[in-house]
Amino acid sequence: MAQSALARSERINGWLFVMPALVLLGIFMVYPILWSLWMSFQVGRGMNFSFGGTANIMRLTQDPVFLRALSNTMLFLAMQVPIMLVLALFFANALNDSKLWGRGFFRTAIFLPCVTSLVAYSVIFKSIFAIDGIANQTLLVLHLIENPINWLSDPFWARVVVITAITWRWTGYNMIFYLAAMQNIDRSIYEAARIDGVPAWARFWFITVPLLKPVILFTSVISTIGTLQLFDEVNLLTQGGPSDATLTLSLYIYNLSFRFMPSFGYAATVSYVIVILVGILSLIQFIVAKDRRA
Amino acid sequence: MSNPIALIGRAGTYLLLSLAAFVSIFPFFWMVVGASNTSADIIRGKGTPGGALWDNIVKFVNSFDMVRVLFNSFLLAGLGTVLTLLVASMAGYGFEMFRSRFREKVFGGLLLMLSIPFAALMIPLFMLMAQLKIINTYQAVLLPSIASIFIIFYFRQATKAFPSELRDAAKIDGLKEWQIFLYVYMPVMRSTYAAATIIVFMANWNSYLWPLIVLQTNEMKTLTLAVATLAAGYTPDFGVIMVGAIAATLPTLIIFFLLQRRFVEGMLGAVK
Numbered sequence: 001m002a003q004s005a006l007a008r009s010e011r012i013n014g015w016l017f018v019m020p021a022l023v024l025l026g027i028f029m030v031y032p033i034l035w036s037l038w039m040s041f042q043v044g045r046g047m048n049f050s051f052g053g054t055a056n057i058m059r060l061t062q063d064p065v066f067l068r069a070l071s072n073t074m075l076f077l078a079m080q081v082p083i084m085l086v087l088a089l090f091f092a093n094a095l096n097d098s099k100l101w102g103r104g105f106f107r108t109a110i111f112l113p114c115v116t117s118l119v120a121y122s123v124i125f126k127s128i129f130a131i132d133g134i135a136n137q138t139l140l141v142l143h144l145i146e147n148p149i150n151w152l153s154d155p156f157w158a159r160v161v162v163i164t165a166i167t168w169r170w171t172g173y174n175m176i177f178y179l180a181a182m183q184n185i186d187r188s189i190y191e192a193a194r195i196d197g198v199p200a201w202a203r204f205w206f207i208t209v210p211l212l213k214p215v216i217l218f219t220s221v222i223s224t225i226g227t228l229q230l231f232d233e234v235n236l237l238t239q240g241g242p243s244d245a246t247l248t249l250s251l252y253i254y255n256l257s258f259r260f261m262p263s264f265g266y267a268a269t270v271s272y273v274i275v276i277l278v279g280i281l282s283l284i285q286f287i288v289a290k291d292r293r294a
Numbered sequence: 295m296s297n298p299i300a301l302i303g304r305a306g307t308y309l310l311l312s313l314a315a316f317v318s319i320f321p322f323f324w325m326v327v328g329a330s331n332t333s334a335d336i337i338r339g340k341g342t343p344g345g346a347l348w349d350n351i352v353k354f355v356n357s358f359d360m361v362r363v364l365f366n367s368f369l370l371a372g373l374g375t376v377l378t379l380l381v382a383s384m385a386g387y388g389f390e391m392f393r394s395r396f397r398e399k400v401f402g403g404l405l406l407m408l409s410i411p412f413a414a415l416m417i418p419l420f421m422l423m424a425q426l427k428i429i430n431t432y433q434a435v436l437l438p439s440i441a442s443i444f445i446i447f448y449f450r451q452a453t454k455a456f457p458s459e460l461r462d463a464a465k466i467d468g469l470k471e472w473q474i475f476l477y478v479y480m481p482v483m484r485s486t487y488a489a490a491t492i493i494v495f496m497a498n499w500n501s502y503l504w505p506l507i508v509l510q511t512n513e514m515k516t517l518t519l520a521v522a523t524l525a526a527g528y529t530p531d532f533g534v535i536m537v538g539a540i541a542a543t544l545p546t547l548i549i550f551f552l553l554q555r556r557f558v559e560g561m562l563g564a565v566k
Binding site for chain 1: 300303307308310311314315317318319321322324325328336337338339341381382384385387388389391392393394397400404407409410411412413414415416417418419420421422437438440441443446471475496499500502503507518521522524525526530532535536538539542543546547550554558562
C-alpha cells in the first residue's frame, strides 16, 4: 500500500515537472506545425481561406521565384557548409598541437565572430563590401582586381559575400566542437603512429577524421539546418537581391507572408518544403555516416 | 624538426592561422573605427579613426527612444532567460529523475521536434498571436521561446551527474519534491545554470526574425531591431549604425571575455 502511494506520488511529480514545458511546446510548436500543414492546402488572400487541394503544390512547380529561392538555398548549402567545415577542421587540428605558439590567442580570435549578433555583423559586412569600401580598396591596392567589384549588386558577387559572411560567423563555432572532440582522443594513438613513421597528413586523415566522424556528422546536420533557414544575413545584406540572386526560402516565406499581400496558405506550403528538406538531408547524412562506419 | 618540409608546413600553418585571426578580428576593428567616422568615409573605406564619434552617438541615441529600446532589449532577454531556465530545468529534472516508459516516448518525440525549422512555425505562430490579440506585446516575443527543447535536453544531460543520494537524503529530512528542486537541485547545479544562462541570454538578445514579425511599433523595438531598421533605409548612415552595432555586440562580448570557459562549455553542452 505504502509502495503504491510512493509510486503514485512519483508519477504525479514526474508529470508536474515536465508539464509547463510540454504545455508550452504543445501550444507553440505542435499546434502551429499541424495548423501549418492544414494551411498548406488552403488558398486565398489574408485570413480568407478555402480548400485548394493540391493547388499550392502545383503553384510551387510553376513559380519561378520559388524555384530561384530553392536553387539559391541549395547553392548556399552546397558551397558554404563544406567550405566552413573543412576550415573549422583545419583550424582545430592546427590548434590542437600543444607546442603551437599563441594557441590561446588564435583560438579566441577565430571563435570571436560567433559572439556577434547576426544583425550587427551583417551591417558591418555591408559597409565593408560597399562599392568604394575597404574590400575593394584593399584588392585594388594589392592589384588583385583592376576595377572595383560591385559586390552587392552583382548576382555572382552578392552570393560570394553572403557565403563569406556566414563562413566568417560560424567557422569558429564549429571549430570549438572539433577541438573538444580532438582533446578526447587518446594521445598514445598518435605516438604509436609517429613511431611507425606515419606522416602528419596521414595521421590527420586516417586517425583524427575517422574518430571525429560523429562530431563531423553532428556539425554538418546543424549547419545544414541552419543554412536551410538562412534569413537574417540575406535580409540585411541584400534583401534577396539583386534580382532574387540571394533570395532564400525563409526570406521568400517572409516576403509572401509579411511583405506582399499575405498569401499564408502558399507560404505554409513553401515552409513545408524546408521541413521536408531538413528531414531528407538529416537522414542522408545519418545513412552516409553509418555506411562509412561499417 | 630540422626537416625542411616540416618547417615549411609549420610556417604555412602559422601564416594561415594569422590570416584567419586577422580576418576574424578585422570586422570588430572596422566597427570600432567606423563608429568614429562619417558614413561617407566608411563606405569610402577609410580605416583610420575620425572625429565623428560624438556626432554618431548623438544621432544614434536620438534615432529612437533609446531608453525604451534598451529597456525592451534587456527585459526581453532577461525575463526570457529566467523563464526558459526555469521551465527547461524543471523539465530536464522531471525527465531524468522520474523515469517512466511513456515519458521516455514523449522525450523521444521532443528530440524529433528539434529539427522542425522555425521558418515552418512563423506563419501559424503569427496568426496564433493575432488571434490571442497579443501582436506587438512582450508576451508574443517570449511565449514561443520559453520551452526550448535544446535547453531541456541540456538540463537532462547535466542532471545525470546530479547525485541521487542528495535527493534521498532531502526526502528523509521531509522536504517536498518542489523544495528539493528549489533548495537542493538548483544550488548544486549552479554551473549548469550559469552556462545555460549565457547561451539563452545571447540567443534572446540577438533574436531578429521573430521580434521583427511580432513587434511592429517603434516603442516596442529591441536594440537588434533598431540597428536593423537603421540599416534598412536607402541611404543608411553607417557611422550611426556602427555605434548601434557596438551597443548590440557589447553585452555578449563582455559576457564572453568574463566567462570564456563557461561560455564555451555552455555552447558545447547545449547542443551535445
